[in-house]
Amino acid sequence: MLFNLFKKDKEKKDNPNQPITLRIREVVRETPEAVTLYFEQPEPYLDYKPGQFLTIILHLDGKEQRRSYSLCTSPFVDPFPGITVKRLSGGLVSNYLNDHMHPGKKLSILPPMGNFVADYHSKHQYHYGMIAAGSGITPIMGLIKSILINEPESKVSLLYGNRREDQIIFYHALDELSKKYQGRLQIVHQLTQPGPQWKGAKGRIVKDNLENFITQLEKSGAADTRYFLCGPEGMMELAKGTLEETGVPNSRVVLEHFHLEKKEESTAEEITDTPITQPVTVFLEGQAYTFDVSPDKTILEAGLEEEIDMPYSCQSGLCTACRGRLISGEVHMDEDAGLSENEIQDGYILCCSSRPKGGEIKINIE
Ligand SMILES: Cc1cc2nc3c(=O)[nH]c(=O)nc-3n(C[C@H](O)[C@H](O)[C@H](O)COP(=O)(O)OP(=O)(O)OC[C@H]3O[C@@H](n4cnc5c(N)ncnc54)[C@H](O)[C@@H]3O)c2cc1C
Ligand code: FES
Structure with missing residues (x-):
């Protein structure tokens, strides 16, 4: 059955900055370390879109916490969205x-x-290369x-x-898909610490594996x-480099x-010759907000301190929510x-991740 969930109430666009509530429908333990939460459809x-993520907003120990989690489902196939x-x-x-x-628990989230x-196009004759490790399979599954x-x-x-057999998220679901779409989905599982029964590929995903995989494609x-990569930083860098070398x-x-290992933060002196507090203007939902940003703050941190409802999720320069x-002006x-x-x-x-560098800084948040 093909679910076309995009059709419903298309005119009413979700405000990406406005939290909505989702109720958990089902909790599925995928592995000892990973759980899938399926949500009831809201109204x-x-x-x-497949591959997008939700931002979960929790209040733990009196502090708001936001984290991004990719949707593992497809709106074309799955009746209920899941992470x-x-x-x-x-x-x-x-x-x-x-x-x-x-089931029944409500979570506050930011829209996808x-x-x-x-x-997608029914006329495409592409070969997609998906390279994943660990939880990186989540958006790739969708x-x-x-x-x-x-x-x-x-x-x-x-x-x-993955490390071991019992840590492979969606092992059975992937196996079923490869049987259902025989000849169209090929899967190579590679384990670093497999048990004695394992007959598949062993060891880390290294350059040789990537070269073989890419060359065959x-x-x-x-x-x-087309290539989609999601996994630990080291594997992503290696895969990206190998793709570049292959042309x-x-x-x-x-x-x-x-996740990325945090780079050392640039000092104010490295960013600008005049490390002083600078005004920044942000245009958000038809309003202009001007506030001061000190050299030790990012523009988001300063905006949130002023209680401006600026959008964000990962706070580490990865998810693009902000x-x-x-x-005009310059930022670092x-x-x-x-x-x-x-x-x-x-x-x-x-x-x-942006700090004022110079000029009259104006930012439009769409
Ligand atoms: C766009 C996007 C999509 C994501 N999708 C998923 C997903 O589908 N499934 C999923 O499980 N996670 C996903 N994540 C990661 C997730 O948002 C959290 O970062 C992760 O769950 C850790 O949060 P935490 O509160 O448990 O750890 P924290 O308490 O925030 O961190 C604990 C420590 O671990 C470090 N750390 C944080 N994240 C990682 C990491 N991934 N690898 C190694 N060290 C880390 C931190 O720097 C800190 O030192 C996604 C992240 C982004 C940016
Ligand atoms: S909040 Fe994720 S990139 Fe800024």
């Missing part, structure tokens, strides 16, 4: 969501966002389901790394290839970072991994 239905959360050792929200969720998405149902002549190859005779243009590669366009971005080269050229900045 109007949740309007999302999959993997525990992070010592992680506050990932453990809370693994331990304290039950993100650019880890594909354009993409795979959507491609297989919307593009009958496209193929998907998945290279998926490039030789597949497909009209076009695959960046325009055919889409990346989703869940994206704005610089109309500590982290811009969430933005594409085109977005940077078009003047987009991330308020959560």
